[in-house]
Amino acid sequence: MEKAVWDDQYNLGVEAIDKAHANLFRIVGKLMVLVKDEANSESACREGLKYLENYTMKHFFEEEAYMRSIRYKEYARHKKVHDKFRGETLKALKWNMETERFSPSSVQRFVGVLLGWLTGHIMTEDQAIVGKVALKRVYDRSGEIAVVARVVDQAMQDVFRLNAELVDENYNGRNVGKGFYCRLDYDMEDGSRIRLLLGVEEQLLLKGVGMLLGWSALKKDGVVDQAALQIFKQLFDHMGRLFRVDVPHELRREDMLTQGQFREEFMTRYPCNLLFRTRVGHFIFCFRKWKAKR
Numbered sequence: 001m002e003k004a005v006w007d008d009q010y011n012l013g014v015e016a017i018d019k020a021h022a023n024l025f026r027i028v029g030k031l032m033v034l035v036k037d038e039a040n041s042e043s044a045c046r047e048g049l050k051y052l053e054n055y056t057m058k059h060f061f062e063e064e065a066y067m068r069s070i071r072y073k074e075y076a077r078h079k080k081v082h083d084k085f086r087g088e089t090l091k092a093l094k095w096n097m098e099t100e101r102f103s104p105s106s107v108q109r110f111v112g113v114l115l116g117w118l119t120g121h122i123m124t125e126d127q128a129i130v131g132k133v134a135l136k137r138v139y140d141r142s143g144e145i146a147v148v149a150r151v152v153d154q155a156m157q158d159v160f161r162l163n164a165e166l167v168d169e170n171y172n173g174r175n176v177g178k179g180f181y182c183r184l185d186y187d188m189e190d191g192s193r194i195r196l197l198l199g200v201e202e203q204l205l206l207k208g209v210g211m212l213l214g215w216s217a218l219k220k221d222g223v224v225d226q227a228a229l230q231i232f233k234q235l236f237d238h239m240g241r242l243f244r245v246d247v248p249h250e251l252r253r254e255d256m257l258t259q260g261q262f263r264e265e266f267m268t269r270y271p272c273n274l275l276f277r278t279r280v281g282h283f284i285f286c287f288r289k290w291k292a293k294r
Helices: 015-036 041-069 075-099 104-129 144-160 202-213 222-243 259-266
Strands: 165-168 179-187 192-201 272-277 282-291
Touching: 015 041, 015 104, 041 075, 041 104, 075 104, 104 144, 104 222, 144 165, 144 222, 144 272, 144 282, 179 202, 179 222, 179 259, 179 282, 192 202, 192 222, 192 259, 202 222
Parallel strands: none
Antiparallel strands: 165 272, 179 192, 192 282, 272 282
16 A cells, blocks of 8 residues: 655645644554554554544644634634544544454554544545635525535535536436445424435545545555545535535444445435536435424
């Protein structure tokens, strides 16, 4: 696997933050090497984890100070994201590794979550600090398909730096290649429920994340499975704004679907089934709404 290299095109233009991001990706690169070297992984991972915890705390402190200095309107929400990662996600991953005595699978899970979180957070939340990404887009859904197409295109640009083209307004569920699939429900204020069913072709997710890290592709393994969950979280955050849903939703492994489960879910009839194409791979967007039982 190639070395993780931060690409300067993703810099915010704030020197301290950009240097910290570059350094975080160097740390991830070292940890990913440890995943492949099981012989001395426990002691090395302990040192790497300790350094990561300290460095993350320092970076978050500096980034939050910068946001306060420019009176960033989304500071409170952004800080909550930092606090949750530092106080919950990182602690849970550390506990899992220690409980499993730094087994290869626990280290893979740790690196995968970290990789996906960094990719999504830096490319959306952090880019928004300097106005490169607008977090608070709210969309008028009249002319629904055209609006969804714009949202999907924006999501692909924000998360993967790729453009998306709508190629089929009546996607029939046909196989577009191996992929990652995820489903999420939103409860609306009017008592209705919205379900989104998303699919990302494997090569899009692998190469999309790899592009950010300077790799031509990522090898599919346990690391990528965990990274996929984090990437889907970012995609669902974008899609939720179509319905003026601005509440963070927790994704779990159970929300990820196999190809067979995706096909079974798809057959429950979604009135909106759209297929998009990027230069790397396809993206599937399905949506349905119903009145929730009380």
